[in-house]
Amino acid sequence: MKNFTxxxxxxxxxxxxxxxxxxKKDRFKYVELGKNKTLMxxxxxxxxxxxxxxxxxxxxxxxxxxxxxxNQGAWKLETERGVIMDGDKPExxxxxxxxxxxxxxxxGVRSFAQFENRDYDYEEVVLNQFIKxxxxxxxxxxxxxxxxxxSFADLITIEEYKKTKLPKVVMSWAPHPRPLPQAxxxxxxxxxxxxxxxxxxxxxEGYELAPEFxxxxxxxxxxxxxxxxxxxxxxxNWAAYSGDNYGKILSKDREWTIGDRQMxxxxxxxxxxxxxxxxxxxxxxxxxxxxxxxxxxxxANREISATVVLKRMLQAL
Ligand code: AN0
Ligand code: CP
Numbered sequence: 039m040k041n042f043t044x045x046x047x048x049x050x051x052x053x054x055x056x057x058x059x060x061x062k063k064d065r066f067k068y069v070e071l072g073k074n075k076t077l078m079x080x081x082x083x084x085x086x087x088x089x090x091x092x093x094x095x096x097x098x099x100x101x102x103x104x105x106x107x108x109n110q111g112a113w114k115l116e117t118e119r120g121v122i123m124d125g126d127k128p129e130x131x132x133x134x135x136x137x138x139x140x141x142x143x144x145x146g147v148r149s150f151a152q153f154e155n156r157d158y159d160y161e162e163v164v165l166n167q168f169i170k171x172x173x174x175x176x177x178x179x180x181x182x183x184x185x186x187x188x189s190f191a192d193l194i195t196i197e198e199y200k201k202t203k204l205p206k207v208v209m210s211w212a213p214h215p216r217p218l219p220q221a222x223x224x225x226x227x228x229x230x231x232x233x234x235x236x237x238x239x240x241x242x243e244g245y246e247l248a249p250e251f252x253x254x255x256x257x258x259x260x261x262x263x264x265x266x267x268x269x270x271x272x273x274x275n276w277a278a279y280s281g282d283n284y285g286k287i288l289s290k291d292r293e294w295t296i297g298d299r300q301m302x303x304x305x306x307x308x309x310x311x312x313x314x315x316x317x318x319x320x321x322x323x324x325x326x327x328x329x330x331x332x333x334x335x336x337x338a339n340r341e342i343s344a345t346v347v348l349k350r351m352l353q354a355l
Contacts, residue, residue: 039350041169042177043162044184045228051193054346058194061345065098068345071352072101078142079105079179082149082164087313087340088179088187092146095344099352104142117164131167139172144351151182151219153277153285159183160248175351183248185221188312189229190343195336196235196270199308204235205269206305210261211241212320213290214275222312223274224251231255240264244288248279261294265303271296272310273320297322301330308332 039047048054061067077096079089089105096103106112113129123130138145147168151159159182168176178186196207207230209223223239224247230237231253238256239247246257258264265271273296278286295318301307309321309331317323325331 039347039354040175042186042347042351043165043169043181044178044186044225045189045232047186048190048347051232054190055194055197057346057349058190058339058342061098061349062342065341065345068349068352069098069100071349072096072099074102075144075352075355076102076104076142077144077146077348078138079103079146080138080148080168081105081107081179082109082147083180085148085179087337088148091337091340092179092187092344092348094341095348098341098345099348101348101352106138117167131164132171135168135171136173139174142174143355144348145172145174145176146179147176147181148179149181151221151285153217153219156279156284175354177347177351180221182219183221184225184228185312186225186229187340187343187347188222189225190347191336191339192226192272192310192312193229193233194339194342195310195332198335199332200269202269206236206238206267207270207272208238208240208264208268208304208307209272209274210264210294210296210300211245212273212275212294212296213292214287214316214319215290217277217285217287218275220247220251220276220279223247223276226272226274227251227253227255238264238268242289242291242294244278244280244283245276246280247276261300262303265300265307268304268307270310271301271304271307273315274311275320292319295319295322296325298324301325301328306330310336313337
């Protein structure tokens with residue numbers, strides 16, 4: 039595997055899951071593979087889990103790691119070509135990227151949607167510039183439209199906890215005070231659509247995701263109805279995708295906050311969220327603290343998904 043940005047890059051999910059469970063049994067099995075290889079992680083946005091789990095994954099593989107937070111200590115970067123650089127940005131991404139590539143073997147990039155221009159975000163301009171100009175294999179640590187390391191960890195978690203071969207998985211929008219990207223829900227939908235699970239998406243009208251991510255999923259606007267018989271509830275907020283509303287908040291309706299009322303409709307479902315989560319906006323204290331909440335094992339599986347991805351990228355060097 040050269041680059042890792044979406045579900046197609048991982049190939050067979052069955053093979054990927056087998057590798058994940060192999061790594062989980064012995065996470066240092068491939069510790070020789072990364073000797074004298076350097077991972078560079080570039081963050082344009084904040085992170086707790088991705089930063090820590092990906093660094094841990096690299097250490098499992100014997101790699102060296104360099105982390106750069108672009109907004110803390112690096113030069114401010116211009117991203118547009120053709121700009122007369124007489125403002126506050128001393129360096130252009132088009133020099134910075136190949137320079138970063140000189141010091142490492144693999145690059146991870148976190149670069150969220152900016153919500154200024156939908157086409158710019160959905161073309162994944164920043165991530166693709168890394169792929170084009172770094173001269174190194176690149177993986178997404180959440181880009182504008184997807185968060186594949188998260189979705190892979192989510193899939194591993196569902197496989198570990200499911201009680202039936204093909205569980206019913208429901209992704210529910212929930213309210214949040216700030217506009218959040220569609221990357222996590224897009225990506226989760228993309229991975230769920232690649233399985234044979236029953237997959238349902240529920241959200242208020244106006245929050246439709248891009249059709250290429252919704253795929254064949256059932257969209258149900260009645261949250262309580264969507265939750266009926268569910269085995270897994272995957273909560274997430276996202277801002278609107280459609281037309282002029284792109285990046286906007288259309289609702290902060292706390293009727294959608296996931297609590298005992300909604301969970302009571304399910305087949306004693308497990309509760310999942312990628313974290314960070316705002317309690318009593320997305321989910322009540324009681325639900326996230328309940329025995330059905332698997333948000334911590336879900337986060338723990340980030341180390342496993344990242345180890346599989348880095349292992350494959352090292353094998354392809
Ligand atoms: C980010 C998001 O919703 O995309 C990161 C989630 C992993 N969340 C926030 O910015 C709160
Ligand atoms: N779930 C996730 O990616 O968390 P961070 O934003 O803390 O990395």
